[in-house]
Amino acid sequence: MMKIKKRVFWFLIILISIPTLAFCQDDLQEKTKKLEDSIRLMLYNERPYFEVVNYGANRIEMKDSTSLDNFFEALDRLQNQNKTQENTQVKILHIGDSHVQADFFTGKMRRLFQEDKRFGDAGRGFIFPYSAAKTNNPFDYKTRYTGAWTSQKMVSNKNQSQWGISGINVETTNPKSTITLEPIKNNGRNPTKIEKVRIYYPILNEKLFEAVIIAPTNEIKSQKMNPDGYLEVVFSVPQTSVSIGLDKTDEIQTHFILQGISLETNDKGILYHAVGINGAETRHYLRCEDFETQLQSIQPDLVVISLGTNDAYPSRFDDIAYKGNLSKIMTQIRNTNPNISILLTSPNDTYRYKKYANHNTQKAEQRLQELMREKNVALWNFYQIMGGFKSITAWQKAGLGQRDRIHLSQTGYNLQGDLFYEAINEQYQKWIEKNRPK
Numbered sequence: 338m339m340k341i342k343k344r345v346f347w348f349l350i351i352l353i354s355i356p357t358l359a360f361c362q363d364d365l366q367e368k369t370k371k372l373e374d375s376i377r378l379m380l381y382n383e384r385p386y387f388e389v390v391n392y393g394a395n396r397i398e399m400k401d402s403t404s405l406d407n408f409f410e411a412l413d414r415l416q417n418q419n420k421t422q423e424n425t426q427v428k429i430l431h432i433g434d435s436h437v438q439a440d441f442f443t444g445k446m447r448r449l450f451q452e453d454k455r456f457g458d459a460g461r462g463f464i465f466p467y468s469a470a471k472t473n474n475p476f477d478y479k480t481r482y483t484g485a486w487t488s489q490k491m492v493s494n495k496n497q498s499q500w501g502i503s504g505i506n507v508e509t510t511n512p513k514s515t516i517t518l519e520p521i522k523n524n525g526r527n528p529t530k531i532e533k534v535r536i537y538y539p540i541l542n543e544k545l546f547e548a549v550i551i552a553p554t555n556e557i558k559s560q561k562m563n564p565d566g567y568l569e570v571v572f573s574v575p576q577t578s579v580s581i582g583l584d585k586t587d588e589i590q591t592h593f594i595l596q597g598i599s600l601e602t603n604d605k606g607i608l609y610h611a612v613g614i615n616g617a618e619t620r621h622y623l624r625c626e627d628f629e630t631q632l633q634s635i636q637p638d639l640v641v642i643s644l645g646t647n648d649a650y651p652s653r654f655d656d657i658a659y660k661g662n663l664s665k666i667m668t669q670i671r672n673t674n675p676n677i678s679i680l681l682t683s684p685n686d687t688y689r690y691k692k693y694a695n696h697n698t699q700k701a702e703q704r705l706q707e708l709m710r711e712k713n714v715a716l717w718n719f720y721q722i723m724g725g726f727k728s729i730t731a732w733q734k735a736g737l738g739q740r741d742r743i744h745l746s747q748t749g750y751n752l753q754g755d756l757f758y759e760a761i762n763e764q765y766q767k768w769i770e771k772n773r774p775k
């Protein structure tokens with residue numbers, strides 16, 4: 338059906354693009370554009386067409402067509418699970434910087450995956466109490482806290498801590514301190530129920546207070562300390578929020594370090610974890626001592642890496658080091674599972690200080706292309722989809738980019754999510770056609 342729609346679409350576009358004597362060229366182009374939008378909406382029920390987008394570049398690039406097999410096999414199992422089987426969950430981990438911390442882009446991806454009737458919703462996934470760290474929090478949950486909490490960020494050379502995959506910790510020396518996380522309605526979408534929670538912290542450190550869940554005893558089904566560095570609590574009654582308290586059980590305990598929380602359900606579906614820190618570069622993730630351990634606990638079927646904006650921002654960009662750092666991160670990922678699918682995304686076009694076009698993003702893109710060919714990973718080239726060099730100015734004029742010429746607007750991030758999901762879904766459909774029994 339999809340192939341038929343595409344053929345009809347391009348046939349109609351060819352027809353309406355034939356020049357006639359009735360219109361001047363400009364008038365013809367304007368009428369053609371309006372008709373293109375109408376046809377897209379009619380055939381695909383898509384958003385309006387944006388001239389600034391290079392739609393022809395919106396695809397997943399791979400040297401080897403098997404690069405995403407692990408992920409697509411997991412999606413296929415989830416899609417075809419029958420009612421007698423144990424609930425299947427497909428887990429995606431998306432690593433990034435400020436483009437990910439705000440969760441506009443990744444939030445759109447989570448929503449598209451989880452609202453797709455083929456897959457389902459397995460929970461909010463990994464979150465962090467950013468408000469307690471005095472930085473911007475995603476809009477789909479609230480953070481409340483008591484007591485004094487200080488933040489430790491991997492991006493600060495002055496900070497030293499035992500970081501996990503989030504690259505940010507909050508710490509307290511007061512055993513009476515608490516943190517509450519409450520998923521809320523966002524963009525018309527109701528929050529997902531909470532049936533299971535994981536609290537990530539260095540549990541083997543004897544000097545730390547112990548984490549406890551503040552909830553009625555009869556609503557807690559089980560609790561287990563996992564040596565991979567988290568407390569897992571399963572609820573007998575679905576929760577609408579999670580409150581974390583602390584317990585000082587020994588005099589040698591002096592403080593507590595919170596690395597993150599995962600909110601999950603017991604349902605089948607997609608868990609889309611997103612971790613990102615403002616200002617993050619590839620080198621910063623190499624400071625995270627518990628990166629591999631927590632990756633092992635999550636067991637993602639797909640890891641998406643969206644890094645490069647901050648690496649490529651300085652005028653003196655070491656693209657060789659950028660490539661080397663990404664290679665080290667991918668080695669850590671595959672140390673936990675050699676078959677994990679890895680999908681790189683190129684950074685968007687940027688300007689330095691709002692006025693200097695940034696050639697370095699082209700260099701970053703080239704290094705990503707090399708890694709795609711050398712490491713058997715996939716690549717989504719958002720830089721080219723935007724239009725390449727200096728394209729951020731056109732995106733800004735179209736209301737898709739912010740004035741800093743680094744970040745996208747919320748509309749722009751939503752569009753980015755739509756495009757990324759379409760590219761993944763198209764590649765998944767190709768995989769199905771090739772691998773499913775006829």
